[in-house]
Amino acid sequence: MWDCKYKIGEDDCRLRKTGCYPGGKKCVLYGKFEFPLRDEDDELDDPKKRSKKKKPK
């Protein structure tokens, strides 16, 4: 499995200073790859700008 060189410990990112979130803000993959199937939000994202999941009608 791919291991990022910025990862520290179990799941922390040296660049983001929070948990590792591949493709999230400050991640080296930001803007290069998207992870559309992921459920959790990036903790560095502004909560107001987070896309709300649409509820099925």
Ligand code: SF4
């Ligand atoms: S968030 Fe990105 S840069 Fe940071 S450890 Fe994870 S994959 Fe690496």
